[in-house]
Amino acid sequence: MARSIPSEPSEHLQLMIAGYVLGDLDADEAIEFERLLTADPALAAEVAQMQNALEMAYAPAEVKPPSHLRSAIMAAQAMETNPRRSSRPAVTRSVRRFPWNQALGAAAAVVIAALAINNYQLRQALQATQTETPSETLTYVLQTETVEDASATVVVNPVTLEATLTVRNLPPLPPGQVYVLWTVLEQGAPFTVDDKSAILTEVLNVDAQGNAFQTLIVPKVYRSEELVSRVAITVEDAAAPQRHEGAPVMITSL
Template sequence: MRGSIPPEDLQELLAGYVLGDISPTEARQIEQLIASDPAIASEITQLQQVLESTHNTPEINPPPALKEAILAAYQPAREEYTHKLLAWRRNWPKGLGVVAAMLILGLSISNYLLWRALQTSRAEIAQIQPLTLVLQPIAVNTPASVKVKVNPQKLEATLTVKDLPPLSPGKVYVLWTVLAPNAPFTTDTKNAILTQVFTVDADGNLSRQIPVPPVFRQQGIVKAVAVTVEDATAPQRHKSSPILIQQL
């Protein structure tokens, strides 16, 4: 039977028994404990000895009149203190249990909401289909072509370039992702995000896996993808106009 009671609850029950502050139901419970486990009786005896030792200081009897005055003044305060102490002993564990339960409930709700948000986000991302963008040259009769095949789930893309003229030293091609005005992302003054800086081989070709910004996971945010020619030392300045572009 002892094992069915948590150690903290058992100690509280035994302390209440020694102090004489238990209900009839608790008293019967202690009797059953003593009958099933003799060690309980030893623990009670030890608690009683500790309690008695606090009262074993030598007594000096004051004059009868002073003794009565002291007792008369002390008794109300003692009763109030004892009442508060017993009330605290009874209620504190309950209060702590309520607080702990509220904390556990709060954490459980928070974890559940976080899990739901994560599942929803994953479901939304899974619904976004791969996007293939074929950029068209601005100049007429230009054979160059640039294709960007985007995988929004992995935030990756395959960049395929054909027949794009090699640039002179100090110049690079830059792939830009152009967003809608006032989109909640950091862009340059042209509402663009620098996505990839690249060059081509002697034949004007390139095939490469590149990372893409998270904007591709949101519908209606990306308005265009474009290629410009920029200075290699500062491609982020975005000084040039597009030479190829695909509007969305």
């Protein structure tokens, strides 16, 4: 039994009708809409109404003059053919008036429908992008077996790539040395890394008590969480921390 559509089609269905009339549906959408059109005769009326609106914008219907005006036009035409038959003044032939209001209204309806389709497609693209990018924060807890009571936590927003780093009770370092935060990647990850598969992420500013709280921007790899293997802290030469010569003093567990 054919399924009837509601008296007022949903926004999605209205957009599909407009897209079908304008030829703006992709292959899958066109197949789906034609299936709905076959199953529901009432839907054909909606399509016809939209098609009529589009046709009116470019080919308005001819307007016939009233019967009394038509007689006057015919009489005037006869006088032009044989002016001696009548001494009455010539009647100017009526010019058909273009129904501008009707045509402009139909054109506006078509334009609005096209804009609605574009907005709907943009919303779908935005939703797809938001689905691909994780929206929840990522938390990395670094552990150590060599420094008693030391702790470190990195909380990352994968959308904005903003992160907060909290460090507690790291031993103060002698002059010329610094703590460095590293992001270690899985083998084969499509990012530039050093010979230890790591990216220098931040040089830490630890106070005299071994504490630090910093806001930083992390590498784009954090938008693909599965590519981050470890997060670690090492001690490096302050003049060249990028050499990555120190062993981890804190690191995330596997």
